[in-house]
Amino acid sequence: MENKELIELKAKAAEELNLILVDDYHLEKTDKRLNVYAFEIINNPDDHNLYEILALKRFFHFLDKYIFKINEVKAFIVFYESLKFSGMKGRRRYKMTPVQVFQFANILGFYLDEQHRLIRDALLFVPRKFSKTTSVASLAIYDLLFGDMNAQAYVAANSYTQAQICFSEIKGILKCLDKRLKHFKINREKITNLKRGSFAQCLASDAETLDGLNASLNIIDEYSQARDSKLKDVLTSSMGVRINPLTIVITTASDKPDCPFRTDILDPYKSVLRGELENDRIFASIFEPDVDDAEDDPHTWKKVQPHLGITVQADFYENEYKKALMSADDMLAFRTKQLNLFVQPADKVWITSKEIEELYNNTELSKATATVPAMVAVDLSVCDDFSAVSYNLYNKLTRSFFIYTDFYFPMDALERHPNRELYQKWIDKGFLKLLPGKVINYEMIANDIFKHGSYMNILQIGYDPYKSKEFVNTIDAFQFGHSNPIPQTYGNFTSGVESMEIAVHTKKVSFYPNPIIAWCFGNCIIDEDKMENRKPLKQSHLLKIDGAITSIMTLMEFDDYKQKVKI
Numbered sequence: 001m002e003n004k005e006l007i008e009l010k011a012k013a014a015e016e017l018n019l020i021l022v023d024d025y026h027l028e029k030t031d032k033r034l035n036v037y038a039f040e041i042i043n044n045p046d047d048h049n050l051y052e053i054l055a056l057k058r059f060f061h062f063l064d065k066y067i068f069k070i071n072e073v074k075a076f077i078v079f080y081e082s083l084k085f086s087g088m089k090g091r092r093r094y095k096m097t098p099v100q101v102f103q104f105a106n107i108l109g110f111y112l113d114e115q116h117r118l119i120r121d122a123l124l125f126v127p128r129k130f131s132k133t134t135s136v137a138s139l140a141i142y143d144l145l146f147g148d149m150n151a152q153a154y155v156a157a158n159s160y161t162q163a164q165i166c167f168s169e170i171k172g173i174l175k176c177l178d179k180r181l182k183h184f185k186i187n188r189e190k191i192t193n194l195k196r197g198s199f200a201q202c203l204a205s206d207a208e209t210l211d212g213l214n215a216s217l218n219i220i221d222e223y224s225q226a227r228d229s230k231l232k233d234v235l236t237s238s239m240g241v242r243i244n245p246l247t248i249v250i251t252t253a254s255d256k257p258d259c260p261f262r263t264d265i266l267d268p269y270k271s272v273l274r275g276e277l278e279n280d281r282i283f284a285s286i287f288e289p290d291v292d293d294a295e296d297d298p299h300t301w302k303k304v305q306p307h308l309g310i311t312v313q314a315d316f317y318e319n320e321y322k323k324a325l326m327s328a329d330d331m332l333a334f335r336t337k338q339l340n341l342f343v344q345p346a347d348k349v350w351i352t353s354k355e356i357e358e359l360y361n362n363t364e365l366s367k368a369t370a371t372v373p374a375m376v377a378v379d380l381s382v383c384d385d386f387s388a389v390s391y392n393l394y395n396k397l398t399r400s401f402f403i404y405t406d407f408y409f410p411m412d413a414l415e416r417h418p419n420r421e422l423y424q425k426w427i428d429k430g431f432l433k434l435l436p437g438k439v440i441n442y443e444m445i446a447n448d449i450f451k452h453g454s455y456m457n458i459l460q461i462g463y464d465p466y467k468s469k470e471f472v473n474t475i476d477a478f479q480f481g482h483s484n485p486i487p488q489t490y491g492n493f494t495s496g497v498e499s500m501e502i503a504v505h506t507k508k509v510s511f512y513p514n515p516i517i518a519w520c521f522g523n524c525i526i527d528e529d530k531m532e533n534r535k536p537l538k539q540s541h542l543l544k545i546d547g548a549i550t551s552i553m554t555l556m557e558f559d560d561y562k563q564k565v566k567i
Helices: 003-018 032-043 050-065 070-080 098-109 132-146 160-177 230-236 260-273 298-304 316-324 328-338 353-357 420-428 442-453 469-478 490-505 515-522 546-562
Strands: 121-125 152-157 184-186 190-193 198-203 217-221 246-251 282-286 373-379 387-395 400-410 433-435 457-463 483-485 509-511 524-528 534-538
Touching (some): 003 050, 032 050, 032 098, 050 260, 050 282, 070 132, 098 121, 098 282, 121 260, 132 160, 132 198, 152 160, 160 184, 160 190, 160 217, 217 230, 246 260, 298 316, 316 328, 353 515, 373 546, 387 546, 400 442, 400 515, 400 546, 442 457, 457 469, 457 546, 490 509, 490 524, 490 534, 515 546
Parallel strands (some): 121 246, 121 282, 152 198, 152 217, 217 246, 373 457, 400 433, 457 483
Antiparallel strands (some): 184 190, 190 198, 373 387, 387 400, 524 534
């Protein structure tokens, strides 16, 4: 959704909440903190983000639609507040905050019938120091003590060290409950309830080595750091026989905007809260700034971190922001870990994915005519990755450019590729074209260019002379277009980089809405040689920039062509 639409949606949701007769629901029968939380949001919507408001609205809708078991929620609160959690002064009991009462009431309170709980997947997307990891440890202990006789609770994370944070908390709490360990067997990676046959286990291993699981509870910690969803998929797929399985993802944002957490969980869950998708089996508690919030505003900090002044010192955000002004690395940490935003490193990003997405234009390439001047540029792989072909159409009236890019990938290279999961999603949605065989079929790409050339005036086809001899021979065989070698040197690319910057910032260029093009631009860093010539480079070998390179090459072709022929 556009920023304006999100602002309007928040205003509308706040108005609708204000019409709800909260007192008629008698939330105090469950816990008076539910009332406190509800009225705080209703009376002060500006202090809460869009998704917190939508989650509360959804809570009242569920109260009308499903069974709400007050005693289940009350029992868990009493249990939680009897546990001794780690803290600055050693282990001690803590009272739930109103937002925690709301979170656990949603997760554990709603039922489809007397036996089956409504929520099967939960998300706590909150900034660092919210106490999410330690508080969720209570769910594992609850499952060990009161779940199925053979309950299996798993704590998983992207690294063993991270998984051990939550798991160590579970062990510490249980040692307080059973100091002589008469009822539990505890080792480094597993806790067993000797009487019930239930256990909790710490996992951070290759998903392919795991089998025979029968999970009743999965806690997935810091999922935004995960490169793929294999471990989570193995755990959730093992829950089929459980009556009330629960998977809870707890995480803070990261500098990986294309992580599976964001694409598979955060974005779809936001769509559910906005009413665009329907899935009553999930719960999402999302804390982040609204689209119009300033990063340096204490009001924003309080909105993002509801435990400011509780589990987080009152001056923590102010001090962290002052530190963030000192370096790009610190600012990145502040934005991702304290503001809970997905942000790429500011000192590496050239043109962000978001900037490209804001220039999306849904015009179909086939609507072009033979009078429209166009440039084509190709960046070809052989067998290990995708190839890109960009078509840049120039509008003489508006003096603007429209860039459409096709992406290709060899089918036999997909199975073992590190980016397989991401590429497969793009293939399924038609954004990435899968070509048969182990290597890129240049003739099929040339055929596509020939097809597109039937309804536009292609002036030149640019290519990297270092690795395109076979492709050029194929193009020449088609007797189509003027092939144009573009050396990939720093000096040669400087003008194209500057042209792209000007075109993006003045909005004189638009892009067909293929997410791969935004991904490619977001992966670019601009490197300078000692002569201050500039060229895009990729941040790592797993990140690709082919679509950005071909887009720049088409602008370079237009710049070069204008010097020869007036268009």
